[in-house]
Amino acid sequence: MSTQELLNKFDELQKKLYAFGHAQMLLNWDGSTFAPEKSVEGRGITASILAGETHALMTSEDTGKLVKELQAAEGLEEKDRRNVEIFAREYKKLTCIPAKEVMEYTKLRAEAEQIWIKAKTDNDYKLFAPYLEKLIAFQIKFAKYIDPEAKVYNTLLDDYQEGLTMDTLDKYFAEVEKTVVPLNAMVAKSSVLPRAKEIKERINAKGFDKEGQEKLVHALFKLQGLPEDRCKIAVSAHPFTSGANTNDIRYTVAYHEDNIASAIYAALHEGGHAMYNLNINSDYNYTSLDEGASMTMHESQSRIYENNISRSKNFNKHIYKLAKDIFPKQFEDITEEEFYIYCNYSSPSLIRIEADELTYSLHIMVRYQIERMIFEDKVDVMDLPEMWNKKYEEYLGICPPDDTHGILQDVHWSFGLFGYFPTYSLGTAYSAQFEAKMREVIDYDGALEKGDLTEITSWLNENVHKYGKLLIDDEIVRKATGKEFDPSYYAKYLEKKYTEIYG
Amino acid sequence: MSTQELLNKFDELQKKLYAFGHAQMLLNWDGSTFAPEKSVEGRGITASILAGETHALMTSEDTGKLVKELQAAEGLEEKDRRNVEIFAREYKKLTCIPAKEVMEYTKLRAEAEQIWIKAKTDNDYKLFAPYLEKLIAFQIKFAKYIDPEAKVYNTLLDDYQEGLTMDTLDKYFAEVEKTVVPLNAMVAKSSVLPRAKEIKERINAKGFDKEGQEKLVHALFKLQGLPEDRCKIAVSAHPFTSGANTNDIRYTVAYHEDNIASAIYAALHEGGHAMYNLNINSDYNYTSLDEGASMTMHESQSRIYENNISRSKNFNKHIYKLAKDIFPKQFEDITEEEFYIYCNYSSPSLIRIEADELTYSLHIMVRYQIERMIFEDKVDVMDLPEMWNKKYEEYLGICPPDDTHGILQDVHWSFGLFGYFPTYSLGTAYSAQFEAKMREVIDYDGALEKGDLTEITSWLNENVHKYGKLLIDDEIVRKATGKEFDPSYYAKYLEKKYTEIYG
Numbered sequence A, B: 001m002s003t004q005e006l007l008n009k010f011d012e013l014q015k016k017l018y019a020f021g022h023a024q025m026l027l028n029w030d031g032s033t034f035a036p037e038k039s040v041e042g043r044g045i046t047a048s049i050l051a052g053e054t055h056a057l058m059t060s061e062d063t064g065k066l067v068k069e070l071q072a073a074e075g076l077e078e079k080d081r082r083n084v085e086i087f088a089r090e091y092k093k094l095t096c097i098p099a100k101e102v103m104e105y106t107k108l109r110a111e112a113e114q115i116w117i118k119a120k121t122d123n124d125y126k127l128f129a130p131y132l133e134k135l136i137a138f139q140i141k142f143a144k145y146i147d148p149e150a151k152v153y154n155t156l157l158d159d160y161q162e163g164l165t166m167d168t169l170d171k172y173f174a175e176v177e178k179t180v181v182p183l184n185a186m187v188a189k190s191s192v193l194p195r196a197k198e199i200k201e202r203i204n205a206k207g208f209d210k211e212g213q214e215k216l217v218h219a220l221f222k223l224q225g226l227p228e229d230r231c232k233i234a235v236s237a238h239p240f241t242s243g244a245n246t247n248d249i250r251y252t253v254a255y256h257e258d259n260i261a262s263a264i265y266a267a268l269h270e271g272g273h274a275m276y277n278l279n280i281n282s283d284y285n286y287t288s289l290d291e292g293a294s295m296t297m298h299e300s301q302s303r304i305y306e307n308n309i310s311r312s313k314n315f316n317k318h319i320y321k322l323a324k325d326i327f328p329k330q331f332e333d334i335t336e337e338e339f340y341i342y343c344n345y346s347s348p349s350l351i352r353i354e355a356d357e358l359t360y361s362l363h364i365m366v367r368y369q370i371e372r373m374i375f376e377d378k379v380d381v382m383d384l385p386e387m388w389n390k391k392y393e394e395y396l397g398i399c400p401p402d403d404t405h406g407i408l409q410d411v412h413w414s415f416g417l418f419g420y421f422p423t424y425s426l427g428t429a430y431s432a433q434f435e436a437k438m439r440e441v442i443d444y445d446g447a448l449e450k451g452d453l454t455e456i457t458s459w460l461n462e463n464v465h466k467y468g469k470l471l472i473d474d475e476i477v478r479k480a481t482g483k484e485f486d487p488s489y490y491a492k493y494l495e496k497k498y499t500e501i502y503g
Helices: A005-034 A036-059 A063-072 A078-095 A099-122 A125-146 A152-160 A166-188 A192-207 A211-223 A260-278 A295-309 A314-328 A337-343 A357-377 A381-396 A422-443 A443-450 A454-463 A473-481 A488-503 B003-033 B037-057 B061-072 B078-095 B098-120 B123-148 B150-159 B166-189 B192-204 B211-225 B259-276 B295-307 B313-326 B336-343 B357-377 B381-396 B421-441 B444-450 B453-461 B473-481 B486-501
Strands: A233-235 A239-246 A248-253 B231-235 B241-245 B248-251
Touching: A005 A063, A005 A233, A005 A239, A005 A248, A005 B003, A005 B037, A036 A078, A036 A166, A036 A248, A036 B003, A036 B078, A036 B241, A036 B248, A063 B313, A078 B078, A099 A125, A099 A422, A125 A152, A125 A357, A125 A381, A152 A166, A152 A357, A166 A357, A166 A381, A166 A488, A192 A337, A192 A488, A192 B259, A211 A233, A211 A260, A211 A314, A211 B231, A211 B241, A233 A260, A233 A488, A239 B211, A248 A337, A248 B037, A260 A295, A260 A314, A260 A337, A260 A454, A295 A422, A295 A454, A295 A473, A314 A337, A314 A443, A337 A473, A357 A381, A357 A422, A357 B421, A381 B313, A381 B473, A422 A454, A443 A454, A443 B123, A454 A473, A454 B078, A454 B444, A488 B211, B003 B037, B003 B061, B003 B078, B003 B231, B003 B248, B037 B078, B061 B078, B078 B241, B123 B150, B150 B166, B150 B295, B150 B357, B150 B421, B166 B192, B166 B381, B166 B421, B166 B486, B192 B336, B192 B486, B211 B231, B211 B259, B211 B313, B231 B259, B241 B259, B259 B295, B259 B313, B259 B336, B259 B453, B295 B421, B295 B453, B295 B473, B381 B486, B421 B444, B421 B453, B421 B473, B444 B453, B453 B473
Parallel strands: A233 A248, B231 B248
Antiparallel strands: A239 A248, B241 B248
16 A cells, blocks of 8 residues: 555544544543433433443554555655554554453552542541552553563653653653742741731632633633634533534633632633644644654643733733622722632642642642652552651641541542652643743743733743644753753742742 | 454544544634634634544544444444444444545535525525536435445435435324325415414514523523533524533524514424433443434424424413513513414425425425425436425415525535435424323323423433434334324324314
């Protein structure tokens, strides 16, 4: 077959996978946003059949043969070569593990999730520990199949960000520790904190009805500059972003009457993820390139809109204006400055998903260090809760009263997701480096001051979004900023901001 | 293979088809209710791939072999036997036509729809005529493949209602002509009509905001007794009902500020379709039995809730109360009696989809007679517009000024749907026969008077809904009413009601 014929066949295969993916996306979307309560069983059947079809197609002999031929083919354009490369990596990951072990693992995961729910509810880590141990054993075995030479944890990290290693993360978290631990201690003792707490409680006590919050979220959609003909918002229990291609992206928010900041920043965060997906080169639609470069890069884009842009003093006032227009009574006695403090309230807490911008990375650092020990030092799972609690005490200055509020809080490990957590934090450091670069090349503060994100979004489109999965994170950071990834930008960003507010 | 093994294999096949069907349902649902405007291309790709996968699975040699073995298998329960029978009919229909001709036909349909849009817009029947002719030729050819012995139009009718023939429809429409034509003439000359017209214009002029109509539609959902945990409502341009299984049914409504009756009766109509789907025996989920017996039977259930129940004097007052509660200002000077007249406004019009309860069947009769002539008398397609106009003049007393408001008004023929129209009207006649039976066995009027549909819905559940596709229409009518289908019930229902209002 000629290269063109191979590419045509590959295109057909990818379109079919796209179609199954699109259907699975809709199934999840519908289940999270609209479907009636009792639809669970029927959705489960469809989900498992579509997943089975996808897996069968991805791992078929025909697919394997086509991948091999494409890897050997001559004259591939850069984008086709990369498209094949990503696909081949995925093919290898899916086929190198014996089917029997995949089935055992799938069964284990389903059980582990149920057990985790029970363990968390009953504060009973001992119940979950044997499952955690087995999940870890599977991770090690699978990582060895994928790359017998590599360190297991590096192979796991690579699954969420191609090329990510412990080397990068060790340096990164050293910077986090050096910077955030003292900043957090400073905030905890700051005389501003009691005032911030009073403001927060006063605002939350006002109550914000769902209808008004919905209006506000749609106003933020416009302020953020998202395109109405390609992007929609719905409501779900936990905010998330998904989509089928660059012309069909959707995200959700959740409304809490006693916390208006929650919907505001969820909308801006998910809007950032959406902005990324919407602006990938549309030539990449229906291929492996139509995705963010990594979980990390995705998080950099959600966080840059949520934090760097929307929690800045210059831009926050535009959010304040919109909120005040929609909730005039509630905002009667709230000043712009108070709203800024409210939106940047910081206080160490035990629960990751409730953490503020400053302390968030400390939560991730604890998880990274523990995961690293699991795979590098082979620690006993029974020792993990104590390690967890000590680290919270050491880094955040607070100690979980029980495992429910400690090591059992996150669902990730019960799903077999190890190596995922670091991407939540590392992306934030990219954001800071991108911001620093934008300050050099465009009137960044002026844009925020005007409340017009056109130039900022254009820069991100051109330097980050458009590549999709064509480049890996390190290449994007290097091309975009002219420098290697450097966590000191993040350190400087946090130091400046938190010293200004709480110093 | 043992019968049980065959059934297990069949179950697996049907679950897979269910999964593809579920995905296709969601794709349409999302496209009609939520997806962003520009998502059309990506949805088209997925739709065509899922349709292709479904077709490949339905028509594969393995499927053919399994169907044959199941047809020959011994000891099948009634429900399994019928499930296989329906599946085998579908298999035969899909496989008896050469693939090449299916492709030609699919291409023709896509073109014909575009041409129909242009012809309708430009009032240019000549443009559409050659496509109509080719579509008819395909219908004839395909019907001959399916059953070389049968009359073509009977084969087409059978596609929308198993067992339906021209014999039944000839008798039915003779009754319609005998009853509705004079009733319509009576209404047109009635001294009540000017008053009804004044009431209609006065109410519509008040304006009903979307938010209020939405509240009203949800109140009607409760009044109708639909289950919130298995059924949901959304908004789309044209109301429709769809779903995946008995635990996941959804329907849509559309809101027009200048016509509150439109949303009310669309909701009750679609709610009737939903009620049917929700109450099919849940053992039939994920099989060929989890469907209404026919398009006709489905229409009988939407119309019995919309017309027989909700347009009755006894029940209409409950709708009036709900509407008045939600729109107190608009209903300030509208009496219960006026609202009843408003909801039963009747006047011959040119457009089927805008027709009222009384004249609707006349629109269908015109289409039935023309389709019958096309396939039985081989009339020239160029003669159809004149026939159409004459029939409107004769039956409805009005003549279309052009083909856009005449023969070009419906999309159906451009889709290749011939034999579909009659089901829209025949179902209404079932409704009347069911109503007459209910009057014998339960306190029908008392239930409407109380605004409590529990007993009525239970009767329909038990006598119609639960069977799904286990029985054909004639069997359901016979079992439910103790009599063969008899259109005189419909005649009597209309005569009584319209003489009371307009006589």
